[in-house]
Amino acid sequence: DAGVIQSPRHEVTEMGQEVTLRCKPISGHDYLFWYRQTMMRGLELLIYFNNNVPIDDSGMPEDRFSAKMPNASFSTLKIQPSEPRDSAVYFCASRTSGLQSYNEQFFGPGTRLTVL
Amino acid sequence: GQQLNQSPQSMFIQEGEDVSMNCTSSSIFNTWLWYKQEPGEGPVLLIALYKAGELTSNGRLTAQFGITRKDSFLNISASIPSDVGIYFCAGQARNAGNMLTFGGGTRLMVKP
Numbered sequence: 276d277a278g279v280i281q282s283p284r285h286e287v288t289e290m291g292q293e294v295t296l297r298c299k300p301i302s303g304h305d306y307l308f309w310y311r312q313t314m315m316r317g318l319e320l321l322i323y324f325n326n327n328v329p330i331d332d333s334g335m336p337e338d339r340f341s342a343k344m345p346n347a348s349f350s351t352l353k354i355q356p357s358e359p360r361d362s363a364v365y366f367c368a369s370r371t372s373g374l375q376s377y378n379e380q381f382f383g384p385g386t387r388l389t390v391l
Numbered sequence: 392g393q394q395l396n397q398s399p400q401s402m403f404i405q406e407g408e409d410v411s412m413n414c415t416s417s418s419i420f421n422t423w424l425w426y427k428q429e430p431g432e433g434p435v436l437l438i439a440l441y442k443a444g445e446l447t448s449n450g451r452l453t454a455q456f457g458i459t460r461k462d463s464f465l466n467i468s469a470s471i472p473s474d475v476g477i478y479f480c481a482g483q484a485r486n487a488g489n490m491l492t493f494g495g496g497t498r499l500m501v502k503p
Contacts, residue, residue, distance in 0.1 A: 306489060318493040325489070331490065366434075368433075380491060382434045
């Protein structure tokens, strides 16, 4: 079975540019989470979806960040305009709501974003 | 919000030694998870714990859900070089809905 798929794996962009990160969750998983990881702050939850609907976006840093999930197999995290302080590794994770192991989140390989 | 204190922050050990790390919280947790992250990769789930007092093994790894529901421990026996990585605990607090809180990680280095 394929795990969570993220693209691109690496992104280097200049300040002010728009950045779009993509995620395909594990098939059958109905929860999708976006995290950001930095040395200073560790793993931070940005937003999560259930059945394609955003449930909690309180972790989204500011209006420059937006996330969508148009269908069960695809989500995007967009930063516009990007700033150097957005440089981090962004992870997508998914999980099922089934009774067994319902809290176990499975992570993708991450997108390393560098904003110059 | 919930806080998870993970210790130690880093460990540098000799191959073959046993390793212990732990996470503590001021809140009660319903679930404890342990992940390992290797350079350039995402966290990989190692062990999941759902009941207070539960002790679960996965090969050389053993984790326990503390009886107070506020802590968890991970032990690695007879460490090998491929154990190198960052180990994270994560917990779901009683009132946290579907969200996990992550510890700061324990960076493990193993000297052959």
